[in-house]
Amino acid sequence: MTGLLRDLALDPTFSSVEEERLHRKQRLAASFRLFGKFGFDEGVAGHITVRDPEHLDRFWVNPFGMNFKHIRVSDLICVDHTGAVVVGDARVNAAAFAIHSQVHAARPDVIAAAHSHSLHGKAWSSLGRRLDPITQDACAFFEDHALFDDFTGVVLDLEEGKRIGEALGRNKAVILRNHGLLTVGHSVDAAAWTFITMERSCQAQLLAQAAGTPVLIDADMARKTYERVGTPVACHVSFRPLWDMITREQPDLFD
Numbered sequence: 133m134t135g136l137l138r139d140l141a142l143d144p145t146f147s148s149v150e151e152e153r154l155h156r157k158q159r160l161a162a163s164f165r166l167f168g169k170f171g172f173d174e175g176v177a178g179h180i181t182v183r184d185p186e187h188l189d190r191f192w193v194n195p196f197g198m199n200f201k202h203i204r205v206s207d208l209i210c211v212d213h214t215g216a217v218v219v220g221d222a223r224v225n226a227a228a229f230a231i232h233s234q235v236h237a238a239r240p241d242v243i244a245a246a247h248s249h250s251l252h253g254k255a256w257s258s259l260g261r262r263l264d265p266i267t268q269d270a271c272a273f274f275e276d277h278a279l280f281d282d283f284t285g286v287v288l289d290l291e292e293g294k295r296i297g298e299a300l301g302r303n304k305a306v307i308l309r310n311h312g313l314l315t316v317g318h319s320v321d322a323a324a325w326t327f328i329t330m331e332r333s334c335q336a337q338l339l340a341q342a343a344g345t346p347v348l349i350d351a352d353m354a355r356k357t358y359e360r361v362g363t364p365v366a367c368h369v370s371f372r373p374l375w376d377m378i379t380r381e382q383p384d385l386f387d
């Protein structure tokens with residue numbers, strides 16, 4: 133890791149759990165604004181979650197039915213491990229609870245998870261295969277994403293969420309066949325960035341394959357490139373310019 137990356141990746145220190153919670157919620161609200169800006173919304177589908185820093189079996193999530201582009205910090209709701217809304221007066225999306233509760237349970241190291249029905253992610257998911265290392269950016273997913281090779285309808289059942297958590301394994305992302313993408317991270321920043329760049333890598337491979345046969349980066353070079361663009365630190369830091377842009381453009385997200 134270069135000194136520059138290390139400096140940018142330094143986590144802020146928090147003097148209280150309330151301060152850390154607010155930090156996570158601000159990152160979460162900003163991520164929804166970015167997902168909205170990039171057109172990742174599809175009706176009421178899609179959710180990003182962040183684990184509460186105090187109650188580790190609870191997570192913060194978007195209220196059911198609210199447009200990503202409108203979400204403010206004060207709109208976020210907190211859900212416990214039974215699916216009960218413990219903070220906020222909105223409902224939680226049943227699929228959000230079924231998937232994210234199980235992913236957070238399967239991966240105690242994960243702070244945040246992101247899922248939406250973004251166009252190129254769902255188009256790619258229908259092919260039922262992993263991404264190839266066809267670009268420098270796609271190397272971020274080399275040997276670090278999985279395929280959930282099944283589709284059983286809208287995920288409303290905890291058992292289905294559990295199977296998705298198992299398919300994810302130790303990876304930072306999983307392609308849900310005929311559905312879309314799911315990413316995780318050790319910060320909201322990392323989970324959101326990973327989703328955004330994965331969606332673009334799906335688009336790039338769809339474009340390249342439509343035009344011809346892409347040349348693959350060989351495995352050794354893909355692994356080396358991964359160390360620059362795909363590590364948790366790299367994913368965390370890559371979110372920074374987007375955070376700067378969206379918070380300057382839409383400061384009401386802090387409300």
Ligand SMILES: [Zn+2]
Pocket residue numbers: 177178227247248249311312
């Ligand atoms: Zn979905």
